[in-house]
Amino acid sequence: MGAVADAIEAKLTAALAPSRLEVVDDSARHQGHAGHREGGESHFNLTIEAQAFAGKGRVARQRLVHQALSEELAGPVHALSIVALAPGES
Incomplete structure (x- = not known):
């Protein structure tokens, strides 16, 4: 993985x-599109399972991820696809 x-x-x-x-890192699929950077690390797919998501809806879960990654989302990350699950969900 990169930095x-x-x-x-x-x-x-x-x-x-x-x-x-x-x-x-899904950046290679977006070459030539908006936000793509040489060297990649601009588009990511994320799957995360955490107890912190239990009892929360999809938007609340995404907000928790966005809060944790605010610096990356303001800078090098152009797009982030998020699958956020509580334990036992699929």
Whole structure:
């Protein structure tokens, strides 16, 4: 993984203590589109499972992720696809 992906993983781990975390750099699929940068790390797919999401709706879950990654979303990350699950959900 690159520096941005590492930062995403570290910040989400610290903020939400996930039981499952998958960070996938999907930038290559967006070459030539808005927000793409040379070297990638501009578009990510994220799957995260955390107890912090239990009892929360989809928007509240995404807000928690966005809060943890505010610096990355204001800078190098152009797009972030989020699948946020509570334990036991699929």
